[in-house]
Amino acid sequence: MPRPVILYSGPWTDLPLEELAPKVSDWGYQGLDLVCWGDHFEVQRAASEADYCSRKLELLSRHDLTAAVLSNFRVGQAVCDLVDARHQALLPEYVWGNGEAREVSQRAAEEIVATVRAAQKMGAAVVAGFCGSPVWSYVNGYPGPTPAVVSAAFKDFARRFSPILNACRDCGVRFALEVHPGQIAFDLHSAEMALDALGGREEFGFTFDASHLHWQGLDPVEFLRRFPDRIYHVQIKDLALRLNGRSSLLNSYLPYGDPRRGWEFRSPGRGGIDWESIVRALNEIGYDGPLAVEWSDAGMDRDFGAEDACKFVKRLDFEPSQASKGSAFRNT
Amino acid sequence: MPRPVILYSGPWTDLPLEELAPKVSDWGYQGLDLVCWGDHFEVQRAASEADYCSRKLELLSRHDLTAAVLSNFRVGQAVCDLVDARHQALLPEYVWGNGEAREVSQRAAEEIVATVRAAQKMGAAVVAGFCGSPVWSYVNGYPGPTPAVVSAAFKDFARRFSPILNACRDCGVRFALEVHPGQIAFDLHSAEMALDALGGREEFGFTFDASHLHWQGLDPVEFLRRFPDRIYHVQIKDLALRLNGRSSLLNSYLPYGDPRRGWEFRSPGRGGIDWESIVRALNEIGYDGPLAVEWSDAGMDRDFGAEDACKFVKRLDFEPSQASKGSAFRNT
Amino acid sequence: MPRPVILYSGPWTDLPLEELAPKVSDWGYQGLDLVCWGDHFEVQRAASEADYCSRKLELLSRHDLTAAVLSNFRVGQAVCDLVDARHQALLPEYVWGNGEAREVSQRAAEEIVATVRAAQKMGAAVVAGFCGSPVWSYVNGYPGPTPAVVSAAFKDFARRFSPILNACRDCGVRFALEVHPGQIAFDLHSAEMALDALGGREEFGFTFDASHLHWQGLDPVEFLRRFPDRIYHVQIKDLALRLNGRSSLLNSYLPYGDPRRGWEFRSPGRGGIDWESIVRALNEIGYDGPLAVEWSDAGMDRDFGAEDACKFVKRLDFEPSQASKGSAFRNT
Amino acid sequence: MPRPVILYSGPWTDLPLEELAPKVSDWGYQGLDLVCWGDHFEVQRAASEADYCSRKLELLSRHDLTAAVLSNFRVGQAVCDLVDARHQALLPEYVWGNGEAREVSQRAAEEIVATVRAAQKMGAAVVAGFCGSPVWSYVNGYPGPTPAVVSAAFKDFARRFSPILNACRDCGVRFALEVHPGQIAFDLHSAEMALDALGGREEFGFTFDASHLHWQGLDPVEFLRRFPDRIYHVQIKDLALRLNGRSSLLNSYLPYGDPRRGWEFRSPGRGGIDWESIVRALNEIGYDGPLAVEWSDAGMDRDFGAEDACKFVKRLDFEPSQASKGSAFRNT
């Protein structure tokens, strides 16, 4: 089992980290993918309090946990989105401020810069996050986006992310955008466009989460093979299609767990994703970062699930062949 | 072949109706589903010129064509949408006006009322159209919509459509919303919610277009069976899934015809839709309105396609059994 | 198109043959598979009236129709069944008589003998029919049949069919049992058992109807290849599976045409059967008898369907290769 | 693992309960679904011997086993069936008696009443069983049942079960009919009809056994969702489809284990049933009764299998989410 198995802390932000950490350790995890909301990680305190990061690290270390990744999905969403009332609940008060859309986006970008700087202090090599998108509503909507509109959106994205990636360069940290509906990049070809828009800057890569690709009909393995050197983070979440003729892939506004939905997230190993092929592709491209369980399952107790998922991912992972490819084992 | 086969005029608005009508007749169609842009049908002229409608009808009649349906998708889109720059190209200048979002929506709703009145003059029993949606960007986006937000959106929809449906009631015309991505109702369960929001008003039903359901993983037959008395219009468009591991159902912003897309519209009979089962379900629910070819195929000449589609739909349609269900033909 | 295409007359017994024959001819058929109820064919009149058969033949001939097959499914059903109230509606009064089960079965067997004799007079080479089964309720029921019970049922079948097959031998006519639920032989291996029970008598073979095999999960081509010299008659009927998670293959007692059923008969070419492979297998085994459309479709007008089916079957059928197998056309 | 895992004792009736109980306990089970034949449970002794039930309970308790369910499938089958020779082997001598069909059915119904009373004494909340069917042979047989015949059969069923359900009401016990071929209810829509026939009496619900639904093409999850408050017992049995073109779903009278069959029962977890989705649906509807392994596998040693199955079911079961549906875990 060559890669550390860590837990994304997002679903437990109702618990203080002090309380969560020992459980995470008991469940078998080796670290946390720490979210920047609740008290799990507070970006402004990290910036202003000299020992904030060292105290967090000490707390984790007491439970044999590392903090390889900081995740700031919520604030990231506001960077390129057309900000509206929904975003208020996602953002710290000081980012939301007066709520004026363009100013919120500007402050959100600055907060991500601050997150990058905090990651450096924490010794975390990666900041994972969202970027939002000014054209999400155009995807499969009506009227569809013209090439000019799409092009403008990617330019805007590049402009807004430039200071973030500069901070990454300065801090030796990488930004890993999750390819996900609602973001400027949500599938394979839009991920290509995002990389192109940034001129292929090395500070920028992807958080790979197979579940969102699966319901879109993508093979996650093809995604890994397309971007072998841009997989900067891996989150493990499973998904089960539940199409029965009446449900749909767009899910009719229904909340997780509603039996009328066309798909549901599932605790890893309990859905339809071909994990065996994914771990092989990760070996193939030489990904050696952590595997972060992003636990989500409306039908299962979360503590039972967190432990179950940890065991599953540890069983899943294995060492690649030491022999060079294809040279060995043409047998009989 | 019990139902009239007609052509949706949208893809030919570069031609004046005078020029299009004889071709439509030659291709074998019995009527038109006339769009309210280009010169095909001009709502304000219909309102203000005493003989506008009778001249249109006379022109059609010269070519043995009827006008059973008026379609005003473009203006309808602005009724509930959060109007932005994209909408300008869709709208007549007098609807766009100053471009202030709420005012545009208001004028759009009034234009649909005018379309309903024009339909009465034309003897068209149905106005087909879109309604837009203030929450389309929330569908599979992030953050997802809360139940409160969804509920508010449907209330807003009901409020805006109330005068339109009142006009329908007064004119003896029905409004047929196309269940389609980008609209408040885009799949089976969201269509249920839309009907509920309107208290099931009889003036309101659906334009059934199987193609948009197909790529969402819905069985179009289940849709017909769920709303047997609310299918007010039928448009015939085919669609082929082209998933190969790298393409996706959300299509990466790519225009029609791009080989990297995950699906493409196809001329009827040339895609993946089970038309045989659809015609049987239409018989089952007693739909006796027209079948309108909404021709769309980035890989085929449009005139060749229009004729090909007309032949296909005529071959497809057939008389249901005269016997009462199940009573007959248990033979050997 | 090497084989005659004929129509099974069962679904039209509300019409006298006099009225049906000209329609059949107009629809394009070359003959009839004539059922022995209604006035289509009356076995006892054929036995007792000297010119009954010649008048029937003359009527058919006036419309260029032949009568290659007599079908007596209804009476055949009573031969091995445990006769109960349901059978009364199937049987002529003189066969039902007092309704005492064993006596009814005896009279039914005698009526099939009379049908064989009538076939000879008509110049029909085949009598198609059912045989019933004393153990149908044991199939997938509870308790299941013991080997002893099955063995006794097949012995009983052989005993009851012995006089029928003797008559066949004497008259130069063959009996073609339709392999069909409710009969002693309903799938491939039970058909093997039936042949074994009869010691492989040459007078006995099968009416091949792919539809009943299809919903049972059998490949009809495998059936043809298993019994290459026992396909004595072919009936053409299509079937569409309509499983959606709630419907079932056993159909919940629901009548044809009910949308909750798991499968429906369909006019030939409109269901799920692979006719192309079936016609090739018929060529392969050298079947040169008629193809009888057994029309059944709860969702289609029967007269429209009869004509549609005739065209379909004529398009379907083709000449096999004149070259011996495999010798030709290995080209590039 | 929130639900007790128990073993259906039917396949071990060659062993006295005294001998079976310690094995069951060793295999890991927490209780028994006790059958009313062999010496496992004797209804008439329970009725007449004051301490019969307490001795049984004491024996079970010695091995840490409970008896949550009594199963009387064999006698139940005779209640609505047209009784014939096959039933003699299923019934206690005092129920079979003179073997006159109607009288046997009457005595069978009384025995089920006695079973209900015994269940009360045993503290078992559920009697599981069959009901038989006077029209099983009509299902997919020929001639098919008329609506009148079906309606009469359900009325007869209601009449015969009325005293049984009265006893249930009096004793605080529920009757759980297994939806199974050979019974009046064998699929989803026939189960609806059975409930309707009984006016929805609360004493009556279903024993859910996914295997019999699976080969009929039903999705067991849809069944659970259709009857969320009528799942009174759950038996766990797996099934593998083995269609190869020649085998059939009706299985040609072939005994279990014959390689020519189209499907086989399998030890739980080793067939084609989607158990993960079933346990989620059981959580969704709030089923909190036992999970009874009904072990059946012609290809495996039964003792090995019983232990293997117990482990499988314990691994399978898990706690549902404590959060209300959909409220949680929309994370990243």
Next chain:
Amino acid sequence: MPRPVILYSGPWTDLPLEELAPKVSDWGYQGLDLVCWGDHFEVQRAASEADYCSRKLELLSRHDLTAAVLSNFRVGQAVCDLVDARHQALLPEYVWGNGEAREVSQRAAEEIVATVRAAQKMGAAVVAGFCGSPVWSYVNGYPGPTPAVVSAAFKDFARRFSPILNACRDCGVRFALEVHPGQIAFDLHSAEMALDALGGREEFGFTFDASHLHWQGLDPVEFLRRFPDRIYHVQIKDLALRLNGRSSLLNSYLPYGDPRRGWEFRSPGRGGIDWESIVRALNEIGYDGPLAVEWSDAGMDRDFGAEDACKFVKRLDFEPSQASKGSAFRNT
């Protein structure tokens, strides 16, 4: 129908061209893909007789046929193969000569050069053919080929084809290798290797035949998209997979038409190939050469089939959209 539909003459070499030509014309074809064996086209006579080509052209022209392609598969096979006894039957006596393997290959290469020169005289733009392979037996055999062996084989291929392609360059003719088992290029990636080995010389491209790709599990559309400017010829042949658990894709040495095979060639439109998608891909890449029916079907009379295939291909082909991609028809 934009592309000429022609017939590959190989399966009719038992008939002199004089006899075949009028039939081809009657069947509806517009030309021939003329094979260089039998009397259809004799390369050495074309080289030595001044009016040989003009007489052939005159004969064809009398029947309104063109000769757009010369096919010399048989001789081509010997160019890179390890020649053995099997090849004697394929080759003209003067190419076989003493039968010494290397010398035969040398003479075969010279004959292909002569074929190219003859094509120029005939006005045929393309010579279609095979090339053979020295390593075919290594494909999925044992031991597998080392990279060095594969590399040597491609170098050898390039060396042997260099004079052929030089002749092509001089004559303005293109060589179209059929990607086919038994050739150096038999699937997509081996076709890439072949192009690489030749340094991408423009004289060299492919004969596209979907059937051989289909049974290998390739999507023919992906092949067309991978080599948009190297499709120099298209042959139309269909294929049906017939896997039933016992048959195999490698076909057990069994001749065409044997029911135990895992696949069979079929007359176009009667197998499993997705022709609709292929014609669209041909439009997409701008292929405007002929569509040559390579008729092969062990289960059908060849003359019936040739006519049937011509009708099928004419129905299949259609004009692409005149609009630039994606610009049009985003309608409603």
Next chain:
Amino acid sequence: MPRPVILYSGPWTDLPLEELAPKVSDWGYQGLDLVCWGDHFEVQRAASEADYCSRKLELLSRHDLTAAVLSNFRVGQAVCDLVDARHQALLPEYVWGNGEAREVSQRAAEEIVATVRAAQKMGAAVVAGFCGSPVWSYVNGYPGPTPAVVSAAFKDFARRFSPILNACRDCGVRFALEVHPGQIAFDLHSAEMALDALGGREEFGFTFDASHLHWQGLDPVEFLRRFPDRIYHVQIKDLALRLNGRSSLLNSYLPYGDPRRGWEFRSPGRGGIDWESIVRALNEIGYDGPLAVEWSDAGMDRDFGAEDACKFVKRLDFEPSQASKGSAFRNT
């Protein structure tokens, strides 16, 4: 777990057996399927050194390992192959000798005879191996083999194997040919032909390896059922299909592990093979020999894999039912 689980030693011939044996034992295996190259087993030393076999057995026994099978695939390949340069690397120097093809084949046959004799000394009941094929390049190549050529190849095979099988008869050892591409028998029907060619000699049977059947589209269970008394050895290797439209089943000469391949071997339990059904079929036919893991997986560390595979196979295997088929467990 009734059958011994052993390891095929081929992938570890870079290690001396002295070094390998303790690891094999640690991984959990009960024996070795010992290959006759490297130092694992040296046929000529076994023939000439009196205590060679006893020392090998003693070494194995020290680690609680048996040697139930000797495998000599490499030399066997040269028996019927047309020997060429590739074979030199496969063969001991004394078998290759002068490299003259026919003489090499002769010496190879003699070496297999010696292997049989050595097996007797080792107490191994089976020699597993290849046989090569003079017509492998004809399979799906061009031109295809004529029936005469196939027939000659099988006669040649029978002639060459006659002395080998005589030695088997004399030594009480059986030869188990692996049905595998590159051999005279590579699928079900060619295996039938091989048995026929040998007149069904009992010394000859098959090494069953499901992986090579799987990619050819065969169901391995059908193979086992076809040859119930000829399965003399079982090797366990898994395989995953990786078709994506561009990859192919013939794999384009690409080495194992190349992501462009259409299939890959996988460590047992991690590919697409239905092992549950295979172990049941092995029980059904009464196979009681060892299950030999033939480990091959280009994406996994071999030592990790060997242990993982041993655990998998032990979990997989189980005792069949003690009851006679079908007699038991008709339950409820």
